[in-house]
């Protein structure tokens with residue numbers, strides 16, 4: 001058989017798994033997004049950054065169908081999130097998991113019961129199988145065995161975040177949306193959480209939509225970065241691409257002292 005010609009065979013184009021076009025979101029007279037476009041590729045970790053209040057969380061909520069935009073198209077896995085029947089939306093929703101900023105755990109349920117909650121809602125499993133599967137998810141995020149029966153109030157902030165992550169992967173999703181997962185963690189805890197995201201993304205073939213302010217996370221685990229500014233996605237690309245973007249916020253963020261420190265810590269020689 002002839003060898004494929006590496007020079008003439010282009011790599012397959014990456015599959016777009018999330019497509020947002022012309023998104024407009026408003027709260028009364030306050031326009032948060034005005035004509036926002038974004039493509040997310042299957043299998044990537046995309047970091048969504050932007051100043052406070054630029055609409056990162058609102059974008060996340062719009063994509064997963066929790067917020068009704070004024071205008072625009074949102075497709076996830078080839079299906080419209082907006083113009084769809086309740087049944088189709090429910091089926092689509094099973095294919096992603098969300099970890100909200102505060103973990104959003106049910107305080108009256110144990111960690112394992114929290115992970116079981118989406119399984120109860122979406123799957124028809126007998127109790128023993130559901131408990132076993134939920135227990136596996138809890139172990140996958142690195143929580144100790146005894147955390148399974150603890151209540152959220154008995155956990156540290158970092159453990160609560162891991163529990164939220166376990167719940168987001170309860171239904172074996174293709175996409176996970178993580179809203180500031182390392183916020184409030186100390187640098188060592190944040191780095192450990194980044195490693196966990198990267199490992200599970202690789203092991204489970206996940207696409208990760210990561211809202212973050214954390215430059216270390218962007219360096220450590222993101223394939224691409226999308227910058228929200230001026231009510232839209234101002235730039236998308238690698239961290240290297242961001243250095244060439246001529247916009248005051250982008251310059252300040254990616255060239256400022258914190259950026260230099262994060263670059264240095266990401267380099268093996270420690271130099272910025």
Ligand SMILES: Nc1ncnc2c1ncn2[C@@H]1O[C@H](COP(=O)(O)OP(=O)(O)OP(=O)(O)O)[C@@H](O)[C@H]1O
Pocket residue numbers: 027032050051052053054055056057058059
């Ligand atoms: N339910 C709501 N009702 C009214 N305004 C809202 C609502 N949710 C968000 N907003 C407003 O939309 C804007 C964008 O909010 P969002 O939470 O998406 O910002 P963000 O970029 O995630 O900010 P941060 O980095 O501080 O978390 C803010 O001005 C916020 O006050």
